Amino acid sequence: EVQLVESGGGLVQPGGSLRLSCAASGFTFSTYWMSWVRQAPGKGLEWVANMKEDGSLKYYVDSVKGRFTISRDNAKNSLYLEMNSLRAEDTAVYYCAKYSGSYGIESWGQGTLVTVSS
Amino acid sequence: DIQMTQSPSTLSASVGDRVTITCRASQSISFWLVWYQQKPGKAPNLLIYKASSLESGVPSRFSGSGSGTEFTLTINSLQPDDFATYYCQQYNSYPLTFGGGTKVEIK
Numbered sequence: 046e047v048q049l050v051e052s053g054g055g056l057v058q059p060g061g062s063l064r065l066s067c068a069a070s071g072f073t074f075s076t077y078w079m080s081w082v083r084q085a086p087g088k089g090l091e092w093v094a095n096m097k098e099d100g101s102l103k104y105y106v107d108s109v110k111g112r113f114t115i116s117r118d119n120a121k122n123s124l125y126l127e128m129n130s131l132r133a134e135d136t137a138v139y140y141c142a143k144y145s146g147s148y149g150i151e152s153w154g155q156g157t158l159v160t161v162s163s
Numbered sequence: 164d165i166q167m168t169q170s171p172s173t174l175s176a177s178v179g180d181r182v183t184i185t186c187r188a189s190q191s192i193s194f195w196l197v198w199y200q201q202k203p204g205k206a207p208n209l210l211i212y213k214a215s216s217l218e219s220g221v222p223s224r225f226s227g228s229g230s231g232t233e234f235t236l237t238i239n240s241l242q243p244d245d246f247a248t249y250y251c252q253q254y255n256s257y258p259l260t261f262g263g264g265t266k267v268e269i270k
Contacts, residue, residue, distance in 0.1 A: 066231055068207075080259075089250065090261045091261065092258060092259040140206055146165075146254075148213075149197040149209070149252060151209055153207055
């Protein structure tokens with residue numbers, strides 16, 4: 046069974062930084078693209094970033110380019126999202142997800158809440 | 164960027180009804196479209212991929228159709244467990260984009 050467990054969310058001041066982690070199990074992590082998707086309170090879903098199996102390709106939504114960095118450690122079956130220069134509009138539940146070219150976003154974690162506020 | 168427009172944004176229906184949700188893409192995405200169901204406080208759940216393929220374990224009352232720019236999700240004989248918010252998403256090109264969601268409420 047696929048399991049994706051996010052951690053690292055919390056309250057951070059505007060301009061601050063946070064690092065989210067996602068522990069993956071139940072599938073061969075090193076053979077899948079991975080995604081981060083977020084959802085602001087009471088709002089819809091927004092894709093944030095994708096990363097190829099070997100880390101050679103990364104894609105970001107324009108609103109986080111230059112501020113967020115997706116990375117992974119295949120030896121630890123872990124995905125990360127480094128978030129810098131955080132803004133109030135980055136407040137959201139952040140989901141880690143397993144992605145494939147055939148199925149799109151196949152499986153989701155339970156999410157971790159990031160709140161950017163002074 | 165490809166914009167995804169869902170309609171309606173809210174839908175009121177009764178148990179047993181047939182429900183149709185539409186998703187339109189601002190340019191052709193071939194069949195690279197998925198549908199998700201999301202319940203309050205939970206992560207989304209994949210229902211349909213490649214526009215019309217039913218994900219394993221998803222009840223057969225759910226079906227998807229369409230290609231190019233116009234797509235539909237149909238729920239035949241709506242069940243109590245189906246009251247939720249539904250999202251479409253294109254994965255034809257980056258950035259991946261979602262529709263705004265359709266909330267299916269009890270009439």
